[in-house]
Amino acid sequence: MSVVVIALLVAGVFLFAVGVLGILRFPDFYTRLHAAGKCDTLGSILLILALALFNLQEFTFANLLVSLKILSILLFVFVAGPTATHALTEAALVVGVEPWTKEGKRP
């Protein structure tokens, strides 16, 4: 059990690090959003799953209830993260943030 928890924790922190690296280094708003949306959603899901599993190590009814609450956070993040990303993309498209293109290859 603890090996699974450690693996989920390391994978989640790695995905968060990759997402932050993408936010800092990508050249355009849309590419930054691409990095942030997916990496943050999957990283949160993995980390929250790790914490819910760790909370169930001694199995009592109270711990089961707390783990179900943690899983409700997971469900909310799974719905809300892509929705926020979509709203930001729509705002950028309507306002007119132009996408990054290579020099001389403007379509």
Next chain:
Amino acid sequence: MHSIFLGAAIVLLLLMLLCLVRVVGGPTVLDRILGGNVIGTHTTVLLLLIGVLYGNVGMFVDIAIAYALLNFIATLGAAKYFLRRKEVHLDTDQ
């Protein structure tokens, strides 16, 4: 096991500090909203980690749920506001 959770929490704090760079100096306002959204997502997980470190997750789970809801609503509201405003570039001479 305790030290692994502590290490993960410290790494998350450092990542939030790196995100603050994008919040301070983004080319557009939407970049700042994106940085704030990412910091909020990290904070939700960090609250759960703090709950595990303190030994009572049951209290911190409620705070994490409230923080996730607030973060989502704040991002949606800011996106809708700048969708009406049509001026998101920080430097006006472009």
